[in-house]
Amino acid sequence: MTPPPAHWLERDELGHLLALIRGDGYRLIGPTVDGAAIIYDEIEGVDELPVGWTDEQAPGRYRLRRRDDDAIFGFAVGPHSWKQRLFPAREPLVQIRRDGDDIRFSAARADPPPTAFIGVRACELAAIELQDRVFVRGPFVDHRYAARREACLIIAVNCVEAGELCFCASMGTGPRVGPGYDLCLTELDGGFVVEAETEAGAALVQRLDARAAADAELTARDAGLDSCRQTMGRELDTEGLPGLLFGNLDHPRWTEVAERCLACGNCTQVCPTCFCFDVKDVSLLANAETARERSWDSCFGQDHSTIHGAVFRPAIADRYRQWLTHKFASWTSQFDASGCVGCGRCIAWCPVGIDVTEELSAIRSQDPKPAIELPRPQVWWPREDDPLVPAPARVLEVQPETPDTVTLVIERTTAVREEPGQFNMLSLPAIGDVPISVSGSGEDFVEHTLRGVGRATKALSELRPGQRLGVRGPFGSRWPIELAKDHPLTLIAGGVGLTPLRSAMQQLAANPDDYPAVRLFYGARSAADILYDTELLAWDSLPSCDVSVTVDQASRRWLGNIGFVTRLLRRKELPLDGRYFICGPEVMMRQVLFLLDEAGVPKSHRFVSIERNMKCAAGFCGRCQYGPYFVCKDGPIFRHDHIDFIFGQPGF
Amino acid sequence: MKQALRKIRLLCDLDDGQLERIAAIASIERVKTGDIVVEEQGPANSIRAVAEGRVSIAVSVPGRGELPVCTVSVGEILGWSALLPQARWLATARAVKDTTLIVLRGAALLDLYEQDRELGYRVMHRTFETVAERLHDTWLQLMDSYRQ
Amino acid sequence: MASCDGCQLTLLDCEDELLALGEAVDIVHFPEASSALRPQGRFDLTLVEGSISTPEQLEEIRHIRAVSHALVVIGACATSGGVQALRNFADHEQFMRVVYATPSYVSSLADSTPISAHVPVDFELRGCPIDKAQLLEVITASVVGRKPGIPNEAVCMECKRRGVVCVMVARGQTCLGPVTHAGCGALCPAYDRGCYGCFGPRESANTGSLATWELGRGRSKADMVRAFRLITGAAPAFEHESKRHEP
Structure with a gap:
């Protein structure tokens, strides 16, 4: 492919270019001096660009300085990034209106005005491309992001000077701007080399008073890029980084850096690729209108990893490790690229000057353990629906199961039939939505068994037949029932962990020819907490199924087993060629897996269900991350050998 | 009797001769659902293995009656207190199914251990395994892990 | 009260x-x-x-x-x-x-x-x-009947969501934002002033690291006592930190 022809634009003509773009109906967002830094803001013309300004950057330090010349783009990246424009810090996702028992959910549309980004650097364009992978190239499309992305015109700038904290050359993202721009400028003495990549860009060049660039100008451009590449203030050895980091989850450096880290989240907020967000229902009192909004979140916050009171990353060391392993390792598994573009923002804007390049090289150089192999990225088949907008569904029936647990039978609103192990997000206006596993389904209904422990589940458990709620889904992986064909199959459930196994059990019991030897071991808190008792008895009476139940607490009237579920397993054969589906509290699953280890059952024969904090369920919000996985799309059902390097590891 | 003894994990490491010596001090006990097998406070004289059925182990709590803490099923043992000097039962064992038990008198068993140290080592090793497992399972039970 | x-x-x-x-x-x-x-x-x-x-x-x-x-x-x-x-x-x-x-x-x-x-x-x-x-x-x-939507996070999160330029990094000011509970909407930093910690310490407030950094760039121990002992100075994390710098 021949490179697109380059043009030369006189310095004074930049204003003309910006005016043309504005004239085409674009608003301009570009760098401008605001108090103490160069930020990105709406501008009208060249005058507002940081002409003659530069910056001095060091870990935890940023200062503006006057240049000796009047360069327009003679500075490195500042505290803002284009993320603010494409993925705003706060944004409504869904509008919810309640009218009696009727609920309407409608997608909040972005309707973005055409916007031109002026001065996008190579690292920043790479960052935009990385966020595209999250929001438009996964199993779902985030329509708001996609709309803004469509509406933007990218005027990129090649860096001919490197900043003190830059390391794009190490990350392979710069300094030459990669594909994805409309126009790319290289600022040289007296003007710009201009390259167009798109038709929109080429059309702009045609309307400018720009001649073809001379060879000397192209040579100067390349020399500028070369000198920039060679004067990068930072360097990072990225060789085998993902495996190295996950092989060193207990490296002493994590504790050491945690003494300095403030867990303030600044690094994640200035990072142009960090995409985590939180979702909240915003309403005033019992108002009929609720806005479901998202806002930037950070893995350095406690709420990020909290579900019903359990904090999965309590220590700062856990959180720092989460951020670094995600950025430099998990990204590769999740999106087939490092999450770092080498812009250096996280170093400058860390209030106490923690330098990621230094932390990473410390782990590499201070007595590291061998690297491990990380899972490959998954291939997704995109789904068209907006995954964040629930569909209103009617409650057909409410079956009380135990004093605090009910099964909601809900009319099916989705075309896709839920599979055993998958989950739906159930939602109520002004309260929010929560992931609930599917406990059964039929042609025109889906069942969810839930326990009213949290506020949202309590409100859901109080629903009455005829009332409405919101449903979105189904999401996630399923129990691989077909893999268990012709093998003895053992299901081990603890507490409400029986609910996702129930729909599997229903299918297994209905197909005795394929599944002639199914055992279910179920541990409940007490006799009163046993779920689906009639079904348990019915399954047990089938020749193909054997059901054993045990309780932790009992009265004298209880004549069944008493003791933890591991007691049941200790007395039973655990065949090596069997398949094992396990669901319950993590502590219980861990103990069960120990027993299977002792029995010598291969890890590839065991499947477990993992629960983490989930908000979007579509792989966007980042909250349910579990090492290199998203529980919402890679899980909740995992094969044990795929997660054994993090399963039971504190801080994940 | 030897057939029945073979099914007990406690004795799984013993050879034929050793099992015969155990059989000589063993007896069979049959109880009906609800029957008391041993009663709290009573002298702990025999260790028992469940050959068939199920037994619950319960502690009396004043005002609340018997509170079962665990059940013992086929192949498992109860009453290891009988191996301790001058022991009393710390709990009541009650059949929750029609149950057949194999009874080994504690004193006779200890005598056997003395006479045949290897037998003693093998059985005590399994006893320790059982106690350790039971203790571990009790911790897990105490965690009340299904509450949340 | x-x-x-x-x-x-x-x-x-x-x-x-x-x-x-x-x-x-x-x-x-x-x-x-x-x-x-x-x-x-x-x-x-x-x-x-x-x-x-x-x-x-x-x-x-x-x-x-x-x-x-x-x-x-x-x-x-x-x-x-x-x-x-x-x-x-x-x-x-x-x-x-x-x-x-x-x-x-x-x-x-x-x-x-x-x-x-x-x-x-x-x-x-x-x-x-x-x-x-x-x-x-x-x-x-x-x-x-919902959980109050009030995250226990640093003031920094509010600064960044608003696009406020960090006063610690760009102006060299002492700011309690990184260790202070959010909720004010980053009021002071938005007016180019460091945070005074009015909302008290957030969870995981690493006050020690913040103080070490400030001392490292020329602040005195007395400055640290004053910074941490103000509106919410008796909150355990802030009290502990100010006491560490007492003469």
Whole structure:
């Protein structure tokens, strides 16, 4: 492919270019001096660009300085990034209106005005491309992001000077701007080399008073890029980084850096690729209108990893490790690229000057353990629906199961039939939505068994037949029932962990020819907490199924087993060629897996269900991350050998 | 009797001769659902293995009656207190199914251990395994892990 | 309790929302708004402002707890002891002798303490003063039955969401933002001033690292004592840090 022809634009003509773009109906967002830094803001013309300004950057330090010349783009990246424009810090996702028992959910549309980004650097364009992978190239499309992305015109700038904290050359993202721009400028003495990549860009060049660039100008451009590449203030050895980091989850450096880290989240907020967000229902009192909004979140916050009171990353060391392993390792598994573009923002804007390049090289150089192999990225088949907008569904029936647990039978609103192990997000206006596993389904209904422990589940458990709620889904992986064909199959459930196994059990019991030897071991808190008792008895009476139940607490009237579920397993054969589906509290699953280890059952024969904090369920919000996985799309059902390097590891 | 003894994990490491010596001090006990097998406070004289059925182990709590803490099923043992000097039962064992038990008198068993140290080592090793497992399972039970 | 009543005024500030609030809840006792006597009975939600500073307040808060289904304490005084807790660092008797002509008329505890030091509380709403939107959120959450949407995160998160340029990094100022509970909307940094910590320490407040950094760039130990010992200086994390730098 021949490179697109380059043009030369006189310095004074930049204003003309910006005016043309504005004239085409674009608003301009570009760098401008605001108090103490160069930020990105709406501008009208060249005058507002940081002409003659530069910056001095060091870990935890940023200062503006006057240049000796009047360069327009003679500075490195500042505290803002284009993320603010494409993925705003706060944004409504869904509008919810309640009218009696009727609920309407409608997608909040972005309707973005055409916007031109002026001065996008190579690292920043790479960052935009990385966020595209999250929001438009996964199993779902985030329509708001996609709309803004469509509406933007990218005027990129090649860096001919490197900043003190830059390391794009190490990350392979710069300094030459990669594909994805409309126009790319290289600022040289007296003007710009201009390259167009798109038709929109080429059309702009045609309307400018720009001649073809001379060879000397192209040579100067390349020399500028070369000198920039060679004067990068930072360097990072990225060789085998993902495996190295996950092989060193207990490296002493994590504790050491945690003494300095403030867990303030600044690094994640200035990072142009960090995409985590939180979702909240915003309403005033019992108002009929609720806005479901998202806002930037950070893995350095406690709420990020909290579900019903359990904090999965309590220590700062856990959180720092989460951020670094995600950025430099998990990204590769999740999106087939490092999450770092080498812009250096996280170093400058860390209030106490923690330098990621230094932390990473410390782990590499201070007595590291061998690297491990990380899972490959998954291939997704995109789904068209907006995954964040629930569909209103009617409650057909409410079956009380135990004093605090009910099964909601809900009319099916989705075309896709839920599979055993998958989950739906159930939602109520002004309260929010929560992931609930599917406990059964039929042609025109889906069942969810839930326990009213949290506020949202309590409100859901109080629903009455005829009332409405919101449903979105189904999401996630399923129990691989077909893999268990012709093998003895053992299901081990603890507490409400029986609910996702129930729909599997229903299918297994209905197909005795394929599944002639199914055992279910179920541990409940007490006799009163046993779920689906009639079904348990019915399954047990089938020749193909054997059901054993045990309780932790009992009265004298209880004549069944008493003791933890591991007691049941200790007395039973655990065949090596069997398949094992396990669901319950993590502590219980861990103990069960120990027993299977002792029995010598291969890890590839065991499947477990993992629960983490989930908000979007579509792989966007980042909250349910579990090492290199998203529980919402890679899980909740995992094969044990795929997660054994993090399963039971504190801080994940 | 030897057939029945073979099914007990406690004795799984013993050879034929050793099992015969155990059989000589063993007896069979049959109880009906609800029957008391041993009663709290009573002298702990025999260790028992469940050959068939199920037994619950319960502690009396004043005002609340018997509170079962665990059940013992086929192949498992109860009453290891009988191996301790001058022991009393710390709990009541009650059949929750029609149950057949194999009874080994504690004193006779200890005598056997003395006479045949290897037998003693093998059985005590399994006893320790059982106690350790039971203790571990009790911790897990105490965690009340299904509450949340 | 012991306070300036400013947090109660925040509720009165909710002009438009006050009407909706009046429809949703029945306000039975509100000293700043009405002089009606305290009714007897039990309450669904009680908001308490101020710290426990006198023996009478200690009695009263126990009573309030007993008659309230949900107890939400509001403001820096109620959640950390407030600015009046600066006396916790000094000799209380001496203060009384210096300030009052007849100290014996004054009945006061040696320390000013948060409500949670004496009775269990259901939610602590931070701030000096509290933020109006957050107050409405707590009341709304209580009415509709959701978890209050008030994250325990650093002020930095609010700065960044607003696009405010960091005053620590770009201006070299001392700022308690990284260790302070969000909720003010990054008010001071938005006006180019470092955070004073009015909302008190956030969870995981690594005050030690922040102080080390500041000392490393030329601040004195006395500066650190002053920085951490202000509005919420008696909150354990801040108290611990300021004591570390005492002469």
